[in-house]
Amino acid sequence: FIKNLIKNKNSPLLLNAPTGSGKSLIFYTCAVIMKVFQPNENGTKVFVAYPTRALNTDQFGRLVELFYHLNKNGIKISIGLYMGGNRRKRGVGLLKTISPLGRPQQIVEGSYLSDQIAMCPNCEGTEIIGHKQYENRIVPICTKCKEELSFVYLSSDEVQSYCPNIVIATSDKLGQGLSYSTFSHAMFGAPSKMCPKCGYYLILNKKNQKEDIHTCRCGNANLDAKTLTRSEPCMTIFDEIHSISGMHGNLLGQFLSLMKKTSELYGSTTKYWFMGATATLVNRAEIVSNLTGE
Secondary structure, three states, X not given: OHHHHHHOOOOOEEEEOOOOOOXXXXXXXHHHHHHHHOOOOOOOOEEEEEOOHHHHHHHHHHHHHHHHHHHHOOOOOOEEEEOOOOOOOOOOOOOOOOOOOOOHHHXXXXXXXXXXXXXXXXXXXXXXXXXXXXXXXXXXXXXXXXXXXXXXXXXXXXXXXXXOOEEEEEHHHHHHHHHXXXXXXXXXXXXXXXXXXXXXXXXXXXXXXXXXXXXXXOOXXXXXXXXXXXXXXXXXXXXXXXXXXXHXXXXXXXXXXXXXXXXXXXXXXXXXXXXXXXXXXXXXXXXHHXXXXX
């Protein structure tokens, strides 16, 4: 991966190895490398998609722990969870998955977030609460050691508003965010202004987009031309990529094509990368063709 990155050779890369052999660690590391290599350190760089909600939530928890230690060791990196709501009652059936927070405005100060983050990566405490830093921003805090996990964004609304570097997402939510409303397009590359106080991305797609000065909705900063920025999404990673085939793979491939084209229309010149991982790869040609058009 590093060799191809240096050569700027962005052909699809497939990791084919047995279950439990460490594929996840490989693409976690590649996601971090891709972020570090980008000249613009802000904004969304990588989408990581898993085929089920259970896998998304489980792997998100693992990445929170990894990213905590990366931040402590000088690699500034943020992570967000981007999933739709679960209409089934939690706890019903074989799997219990975490529930999305919904809109941060609906969350009260001190709400327990243990369903979203099971354990503090610093002290292994199991009681995580939400600090309502702003109306639209919930920061997880451990009640035991008081550690703030300010690099974590737990709701889709926060992910769209703050554009964390690495986004863990279900493929259907990615497709919805890309095609349903342009107000989610800050993480897909739309020109924005980033608040230096709270990190909010004010997307420039409203009737006042051409004004010189905008006010952040946190109320603490005026945003001028110096705050202009944009996300540059440049990589999508799929775990269990063998499951993304047939109509699902073809439809998702259309969304990926739209994602690349949208980013280009917004002005990005960064090449787009694909990485897949599986222990059971039997339909390689179909998967690559459906997802990337190559």
